[in-house]
Amino acid sequence: EPEVTQTPSHQVTQMGQEVILRCVPISNHLYFYWYRQILGQKVEFLVSFYNNEISEKSEIFDDQFSVERPDGSNFTLKIRSTKLEDSAMYFCASSERGQTSGNTIYFGEGSWLTVV
Amino acid sequence: LAKTTQPISMDSYEGQEVNITCSHNNIATNDYITWYQQFPSQGPRFIIQGYKTKVTNEVASLFIPADRKSSTLSLPRVSLSDTAVYYCLVGALSGSARQLTFGSGTQLTVLP
Numbered sequence: 001e002p003e004v005t006q007t008p009s010h011q012v013t014q015m016g017q018e019v020i021l022r023c024v025p026i027s028n029h030l031y032f033y034w035y036r037q038i039l040g041q042k043v044e045f046l047v048s049f050y051n052n053e054i055s056e057k058s059e060i061f062d063d064q065f066s067v068e069r070p071d072g073s074n075f076t077l078k079i080r081s082t083k084l085e086d087s088a089m090y091f092c093a094s095s096e097r098g099q100t101s102g103n104t105i106y107f108g109e110g111s112w113l114t115v116v
Numbered sequence: 117l118a119k120t121t122q123p124i125s126m127d128s129y130e131g132q133e134v135n136i137t138c139s140h141n142n143i144a145t146n147d148y149i150t151w152y153q154q155f156p157s158q159g160p161r162f163i164i165q166g167y168k169t170k171v172t173n174e175v176a177s178l179f180i181p182a183d184r185k186s187s188t189l190s191l192p193r194v195s196l197s198d199t200a201v202y203y204c205l206v207g208a209l210s211g212s213a214r215q216l217t218f219g220s221g222t223q224l225t226v227l228p
Contacts, residue, residue: 004159035218042218042219042220042221043154043160043203043218044218045217089157091159091160093159103148104150104162104165105150105162106162107152107159107160107161107162108159109158109159110157110158110159112157
C-alpha cells in the first residue's frame with residue numbers, strides 16, 4: 001500500500017535554529033498538507049499546498065513557517081527560528097483530487113521535533 | 117466545517133463489537149464523514165469514509181442515518197491492538213484543498 005514517508009523521525013534542535021522537515025507524498029497525489037500535534041493535544045492543521053502554492057493556512061502557520069516542493073517528489077516544511085513551543089509531532093499528509101468520491105487524506109508517521 | 121461530538125473514552129473487551137457514535141448536527145450537503153485511528157506517536161490512519169447509509173470495508177463499518185446528523189463507526193470483534201484514539205471528521209470534499217479539523221477523539225481501550 002502506498003504511503004507518505006517523513007524524515008527525520010526525530011530531531012532535537014536548539015531554540016533559534018532553523019529546521020527542515022521532509023516528506024515524500026504518495027506519488028499520484030496532488031494535494032499536500034502539514035499538521036502538527038503537541039504532546040497530549042489535538043492534531044492541528046497548518047497548511048495545504050496545491051499546484052506549487054499554498055491553498056490554505058491556519059493562524060499557526062505564521063512567517064516563521066514555509067513550505068516548498070523543491071522537486072517532483074519531496075515536500076518540505078521549514079521552521080526558520082524555532083521556539084520552545086514548536087516542539088511537537090509534525091505530520092505530512094497527501095490526497096488525490098477527488099471530485100465524485102471522498103477525497104481521503106493519508107498521513108505519514110510523523111517527525112517528532114524537540115526544541116531545547 | 118461541521119463540528120463533531122464524540123465520547124471522550126470507551127472501554128471494551130477483546131472479541132466484542134464496538135460502536136462509536138459521532139454527532140454532527142450541522143453537517144452540510146457536500147460534507148463527507150471520515151474516521152481515523154491514531155496510535156500514540158503515530159500519524160492518523162484512515163479507517164473508513166462515507167456520505168450516507170452504510171459503508172463497509174475490511175476493518176470497519178460506518179452507519180449513517182438518513183438525516184446524516186450522526187454516524188456510527190462499528191469495529192467487529194476488537195482485539196488489544198485496536199486500543200487507540202478514534203477521530204470522526206466531517207468536511208466538504210470539493211476540488212479545492214480542505215482543512216480537516218480534528219477534535220479530541222474517542223480513546224478506545226480494549227481490555228483482555
